[in-house]
Structures are given as structure tokens and as C-alpha cells.
Amino acid sequence: MTDQQDAPDTAGVSVEVGDDHVATIEFSNPPHNFFSLALLGQLADACDELAAGRRCRAIVLCSAGRHFCAGADFARPAVLTEQDGLHLYDMAQRLFEQPLPVVAAVQGAAIGGGLGLALAADFRVAAPEARFAANFALLGIHHGFALTVTLPAAVGQQAALDLLYTGRRVGGEEAVAIGLADRLAPSHEARTAARAMAASIAAAAPLAVRAIRQTMRGDLADRARAAMARERAEQERLMRTADWREGVAAVAARRPARFTGG
Numbered sequence: 001m002t003d004q005q006d007a008p009d010t011a012g013v014s015v016e017v018g019d020d021h022v023a024t025i026e027f028s029n030p031p032h033n034f035f036s037l038a039l040l041g042q043l044a045d046a047c048d049e050l051a052a053g054r055r056c057r058a059i060v061l062c063s064a065g066r067h068f069c070a071g072a073d074f075a076r077p078a079v080l081t082e083q084d085g086l087h088l089y090d091m092a093q094r095l096f097e098q099p100l101p102v103v104a105a106v107q108g109a110a111i112g113g114g115l116g117l118a119l120a121a122d123f124r125v126a127a128p129e130a131r132f133a134a135n136f137a138l139l140g141i142h143h144g145f146a147l148t149v150t151l152p153a154a155v156g157q158q159a160a161l162d163l164l165y166t167g168r169r170v171g172g173e174e175a176v177a178i179g180l181a182d183r184l185a186p187s188h189e190a191r192t193a194a195r196a197m198a199a200s201i202a203a204a205a206p207l208a209v210r211a212i213r214q215t216m217r218g219d220l221a222d223r224a225r226a227a228m229a230r231e232r233a234e235q236e237r238l239m240r241t242a243d244w245r246e247g248v249a250a251v252a253a254r255r256p257a258r259f260t261g262g
Helices: 037-052 088-097 113-120 147-155 157-166 172-178 190-202 206-217 220-238 242-253
Strands: 013-018 022-027 058-063 102-106 109-111 123-126 131-133
Touching: 013 037, 022 037, 022 190, 037 058, 037 088, 058 190, 088 113, 088 220, 102 113, 102 190, 109 113, 113 131, 113 147, 123 172, 123 190, 147 157, 147 220
Parallel strands: 022 058, 058 102, 102 123, 109 131
Antiparallel strands: 013 022
């Protein structure tokens, strides 16, 4: 039995809190679940509202459809620009600041900023068919969403360099093997497995869990903020290059990019 009385009711995001003190936050922006400043703001609002109450002790972050999140839609670069004085990474920062433990259920693709969103969670549960990729270099752009901090923390410095330099895709089994994901679940069961993991967290003393999380994550929110400031500056610089234009065009045409270094 669930109760949605206190859940935010905003387009693209739904929240459901169960009797086991686990909240499921589901976002939807079909077909690829690209995020935007508004959608990230809705996710952050949902987390903040849950943290302010007493019923929720752990969150499952998931999405509707075939793919977890394809990041920002670079065919529409305006999604990264400021709106009302805010930038997309200002909303992303709020996800690092909220105090509740989060388990992400990853189906299909977690690409680019979608990988960054998954890594903002404490844990990731993936199906074998899941695909993780930090494909920024293949677009001619710098990585973002604080992957500077979160990716090496998950997989180590050398594996992070491999993933960032090449932009290669990692399946669910390899993701677990290198630390990019924490649990592997059968197809179509990633959300169920993520909820079971979140329920085991929620069964522990909530004040203790929050205190442990704060100690273990330390200054992660501050480091994420600093990383995103640098990442944003590099992205804005590289978006003025011919390689960036070629990368976006190549993706749209579904062909290999022909980079020139200009």
C-alpha cells in the first residue's frame, strides 16, 4: 500500500512513498529521457520535500521507458543556458546536497549527463542490458555533471580516464565489475532490486544512516560544485569549436565524426 498525498505533482516527475519508508521518484521525458533545467529542478524539489518530512528514509531514483537517461539534448544546446539566472548545473548541485540515501535503477542507456545523474546516487542497480557511457569526447566537448569527482570515486582514476578519453560504452556486467554499478539484476527487474536495496537501508536507524552518509560523503557537495564550475567553463569554451559542431552533426547523421582539432 502506498500514499501519494504529500508527493509533488509536477509534469515529468512522480513520487510514491511506501509503508517501508522508501520513496520512488520516477522521471519521464520520452523517448530518451533527456533532462533539462526544469526536470532536474523537479527532481531536486522532490528530494528536498521528502527529506523535510519524516516518512521517507531512502529513495529509489528511476525513469519510465527503455532508457534511464540520455543526458542533455545537445541538438538543443539552449538547455544548458541560464534561465532566470540559473544554469542546469545549479539544479544538479542540489541533488548532491540533499541528505537522503539514493539507489538508482538503471535500465537501457545512462549516457553523458545521464551517467552523471546516476553517479549522483549512492548506489546503482543495473540490468545486463544497461549501457553506461561518458561520451563527451566523442561529441567534442568536456564532460560535466561533476563526473570529474564521481567517476574516479566509483571506478578509480585509470578506469575513469579510459571511459572519459574514449567515450566507450560499458554494459551492465562490466559496470558491476569495475564499480560503476553496485548490483546486477535480471532484465526488467532493476527497479525491484533497487527498491529491495533501498528498503534494507530504510530498515536501519534513520538518524544514524543520515549521519553516516554525511561523514562518508564528506565534502562531496562542495567538490561537485567546484568541479561543475570548471566543467561548465570548459564546455562553453569547446562549444565554440569546429570539433563540437562536427560532433553534434555526426551524432545527428549517425556517422563517425571527423575531428580536426579546430
